[in-house]
Amino acid sequence: MVNSKLTVGIHMLTLLAFADPMPLPSETIAGSVNTNPVVVRRLLALLRKAGFVDSNSGPGGGWRLVRRPEEIRMSDLRAALEENREVFPLHNAKPNAACPVGGKIQGVLVDLYDDAIRAVDRQLAKTTVADVLTSILTRPVP
Numbered sequence: 001m002v003n004s005k006l007t008v009g010i011h012m013l014t015l016l017a018f019a020d021p022m023p024l025p026s027e028t029i030a031g032s033v034n035t036n037p038v039v040v041r042r043l044l045a046l047l048r049k050a051g052f053v054d055s056n057s058g059p060g061g062g063w064r065l066v067r068r069p070e071e072i073r074m075s076d077l078r079a080a081l082e083e084n085r086e087v088f089p090l091h092n093a094k095p096n097a098a099c100p101v102g103g104k105i106q107g108v109l110v111d112l113y114d115d116a117i118r119a120v121d122r123q124l125a126k127t128t129v130a131d132v133l134t135s136i137l138t139r140p141v142p
Contacts, residue, residue: 005081008033009043010074013052013129014136017069023055023062043081050080069133074124087120088113 015032016024026044030037044063047053052072055063065072090109095102 003082005043005046006074006078008035008039009047009077009081010129010132012040012043013047013065013069013072013077014132016053016063016065017129017133018136020065020069023060023064025062029063046081047077050076052077052080065129069130070128072129074127074132075121076125077129078121078124087117 011033012029015029026037026040029044030040033040044053044055048055052065052067053063054066055061088109090106095105097103
């Protein structure tokens with residue numbers, strides 16, 4: 001199953017940056033993402049815990065950014081939403097340790113995958129929510 005938490009998180013934070021300073025209800029955010037408001041609220045709870053958003057209840061309430069869009073890097077967002085998630089899962093069953101390949105493959109793959117994740121994070125660190133919003137605002141309409 002594909003995990004789209006990062007994609008949805010980027011979408012939500014970019015929408016909040018676009019709407020700033022107006023807070024948005026989770027139902028409005030869910031409408032933009034085209035998903036259930038419960039899914040949005042779960043992700044917003046993680047984003048609140050990470051210090052990206054906060055909410056106010058009552059009339060005129062909703063979610064808003066608490067950090068400037070220029071300060072929110074995609075790598076920080078990935079860490080907040082995908083912590084402890086294996087991007088590249090290893091074998092379901094442990095390989096045969098007596099096999100010359102099976103006994104060492106997982107250690108080699110862990111090193112390879114860790115290097116790949118570090119490279120992804122270096123690339124994601126170059127882009128902020130503000131950059132994504134600017135790209136959206138300057139992109140020609142299809």
